[in-house]
Amino acid sequence: MKILITGGAGFVGSNLAHFLAGKGHEIHVVDDLSEGNIQNIEDLIAAGKCKFHRENAFHTEIKSDIIYHLACQKMIYSIRKPREDLYANTATTVNILELARKQDIPVVFTSTGSVYGNPTVFPTPEDYPPDPESPYGVSKWAAEEYCKLYHKMYGLNVVIARLFSVYGPRQRFIGVIPKFIKQTLEGKPMTVEGDGTQSRTFTYVDDCVEVLILLSEKGVPGEVYNIAGEKPYSIAQISKTIADLYGDYGIKFVSRKKGDLDQIHPSTEKIRALGWRPKIDMETGIRKTMEWIKNG
Ligand SMILES: NC(=O)c1ccc[n+]([C@@H]2O[C@H](COP(=O)([O-])OP(=O)(O)OC[C@H]3O[C@@H](n4cnc5c(N)ncnc54)[C@H](O)[C@@H]3O)[C@@H](O)[C@H]2O)c1
Known part of the structure; x- marks a missing residue:
């Protein structure tokens, strides 16, 4: 095709x-x-x-x-x-x-x-x-x-x-997960926008x-x-998972961008009815993204 x-x-x-x-x-x-x-x-x-x-x-x-x-x-x-x-x-x-x-x-x-x-x-x-x-x-x-x-x-x-x-391989470092991984690899604190309680369904x-x-x-x-993925994760949870996996260099809180959203948790019933389920859990996804960043 x-x-x-x-x-x-x-x-x-x-x-x-x-x-x-x-x-x-x-x-x-x-x-x-x-x-x-x-x-x-x-x-x-x-x-x-x-x-x-x-x-x-x-x-x-x-x-x-x-x-x-x-x-x-x-x-x-x-x-x-x-x-x-x-x-x-x-x-x-x-x-x-x-x-x-x-x-x-x-x-x-x-x-x-x-x-x-x-x-x-x-x-x-x-x-x-x-x-x-x-x-x-x-x-x-x-x-x-x-x-x-x-x-x-x-x-x-x-x-x-x-x-x-x-998120995942080939994503630019503006995405929160590759950004946190890169900062951790460089031994720098992760920059969390706001207080980190905002959630995303990755x-x-x-x-x-x-x-x-x-x-x-x-x-x-x-x-x-x-x-969307299985369930929402707060930005603070994501930073903790990355710190637990690859080292904790602290967090630097910065102001949130205009237009940034609070809680995101969509229903995925409709797409699931077509037979789709996300296969990659958060920790595996972070590990795969890390591999790509290290090898890239
Ligand atoms: N990545 C996410 O988390 C996410 C979330 C929600 C929706 N989306 C949607 O998924 C799609 C892909 O997102 P992405 O993360 O890969 O974005 P991306 O920025 O990595 O890719 C978008 C591409 O479009 C190209 N582009 C922009 N304007 C163009 C134009 N006028 N003509 C031709 N090319 C043009 C850019 O050069 C870029 O390569 C987008 O439609 C985005 O809105 C992505």
Whole structure:
């Protein structure tokens, strides 16, 4: 199958590219390298398993049998650059939906748990009303609505995955887990934003890749699915686990970023009904991430 992955030089996209290339598919990556790193897929390109297009997803017209649309501007930049955020997260999605509609091919779109803002119902189900706290959350929610609209208007086969705190190999050090591991390896204190009581439901990247493929096969078109690990962990718990495993160099508390969310605990019943369970527990995921950082 010819597979187009937008944002495929980024963290999740490059892991997806490796998995799908391993299955013998013809992989095309569209990435403008605004945030991604070509090194993430260099081995695939060199082996002739992936064709790289340095291109903006807003303009791409590459034909394929399916599109995984992951290109995005991340939350951490969205407060500073709300216009770029709208462009990278919403406008590119409209182009991808148009591209898919013209070819009548399926799309898997990666949205985010940030669309919920700070919900008051836990575990938070997919039909909980969105109330984002950042331009990132708004732009992704708008993109979701375009996906649903294209399903309604054109019958397009598009499935929406709301991802939550994915971590693992190839992630940049802005992610809390690789950041804490790197700081510990360097013998420095871990920088905890706020008091560390805020919680996240982390998903190991291999589990995330598996579920994106599952959604392409079994996801109901036009539907939204929360994708998250087994249970929430506070940032303080994560720092303690890493300190216990690799050494305790203390904690430096710093102020929280605007738009940062408090408690995150989505319901995953809907995706579990399709047969998915996360396979990698937190400690194993941290160990695997550590191996990658040490060997990289
Ligand atoms: N990693 C997480 O924890 C997480 C959580 C929730 C949602 N998501 C979603 O999953 C997807 C992948 O996230 P990630 O962590 O791999 O992000 P990432 O920043 O590592 O990758 C995104 C990639 O998109 C590229 N890109 C940005 N704008 C582009 C454009 N206009 N055209 C082409 N390429 C462009 C960047 O260069 C980068 O390589 C995103 O859609 C993100 O919103 C991720």
